[in-house]
Amino acid sequence: MSVLDEWTDRIAPEGTDTDPRNPDPTGDEVLRAMSDARSVDDFDMRHLRYFLTVVRAGTVSAAAQELRISQPSLSQQIRRLEQRVGAALFIRSSRGVELTSGGRAFLREIQGIPGQLRSAIAAAAPAPQAWPVGVCGGVPAEVLIEVQNALSGSRPDGSRETGGKLRMRSVDAADQGELLRHGEIAFGIVRLPIPMPHVVGAVVRDEPLxxxxxxxxxxxxxxxxxxxxxxxxxxxxxxxxxxxxxxxxxxxxxxxxxxxxxxxxxxxxxxxxxxxxxxxxxxxxxxxxxxxxxxxxxxxxxxxxxxxxPRERLAVITGSDCRTARLLRKVAAERGWAFVAD
Structure with a gap:
């Protein structure tokens, strides 16, 4: 589930029920969640962010630089996380760090938590939030405007419908798959082809070089x-x-x-x-x-x-297992963009 899936719930196919579910506050699922929450009361979300950043960066020093904290402080926080988990998560060497078998299992289970929490916060927010969009280098301004108009709800005739705002920022194409997977961006803009599994896209511009x-x-x-x-x-x-x-x-x-x-x-x-x-x-x-x-x-x-x-194909991409994929498919059909599945 992507960070801002609650927006795409509004774009559900005809005939589907898009009303938000209202869980029974006395039901078994809530009781189980209360029990799970008690057992992890002393966990801090920042420790998960530190762990994920070290996994992605490959070294503690690179992760500390990205997080803008000192390397000794980050090392200490990782050790505290390992003590709380009760197992070593990393194998440390002069070349960097590698996940232990326990670290791989921990990563597999927790990597969706930040995105799910952000989705929950966004679902409860009274005001629309912005979709974060990663943009690779050298994309023309007119392409950004076209994507902005399409995804934010503008139609070619100038009319508008309710939609999310976009917050675009520069992100290397090589990093966009990971950021999509962790919910740090909802969409990316890249040049195709791009070796990313579990990603779908819509070609906005296709021109000969x-x-x-x-x-x-x-x-x-x-x-x-x-x-x-x-x-x-x-x-x-x-x-x-x-x-x-x-x-x-x-x-x-x-x-x-x-x-x-x-x-x-x-x-x-x-x-x-x-x-x-x-x-x-x-x-x-x-x-x-x-x-x-x-x-x-x-x-x-x-x-x-x-x-x-050879041709340059600029495309909007998003995770194939996210509800943002449904929105992108709908926008592509309206705009005449070629939809590309992985």
Missing amino acids: GLVMAREHPLAAHPELTWQDLSRQRLLWYEEGCAPGFAETVPAHLAQLGWNSVLHPVNQDQHALFLHALQTTADLVALRPHHAVEREPHLVWRPLPTSRP
Whole structure:
């Protein structure tokens, strides 16, 4: 169940009952919950967050930096959690930490608790809360606006229906699957393909990629390019770990077409660095859809010398086992977005 599933309950298929359930306060389920709560009175939710962060980061030092606490303090809190559980949760080494068998069992049972608690809080909240959305680098502003309008309830004709607000923030594509699974984001915006299990998506933008170069580049004067022209050019590309799936499949596609490009990694989240690299490196070109650079006076766009160029597919994703998937499927049908299941 995702963090904000209560919003998508309002988008249930026709004929289903979307009224909230009213549990009997004297029923057996409540009594069992009271008993369970008494047995874990001394647990602190922050300890679960610390544990999950260490699992994800792989080292206590990296987790402490992410949590913005000192490493000795985090180590102490983890030891207290292990004492309360009654078992070692991590094997510590010079390379970092690994889960023990008990740690794996503990992770399996508790990883859904934060999301369930947030869902309970959101269900009881009197006012709408925002959907957190992770956005990978380099997504055009118009795509963000289109997603905002679609998921927040705007219709193409300008009318509106009740819906959640979006709170977008920059999140590397490689991290979005984990954040979706733990309920820290409700949706993500990424480039397909992306190697994430249990995720569904809707393609918002699907465009062919073309060559981008500085206006001063020697090839900029050529209206048409050949693979021979590109054989001595390096390709400005994503740094390792960014745009997983997409960053591997596009160069492989180009190699099949005849261009075994030498990759030049640059942080493409910042347009200024992207532009600076192209303007200061004579043998450097990049790949972008035409619309992404057509208004950039310092750059030139040329089509690739093929009838089947690689494509950029920007998609909204969410967990396949979350009710947000039902909302995304509904929005995709309304907007004409291609729905992609894992």
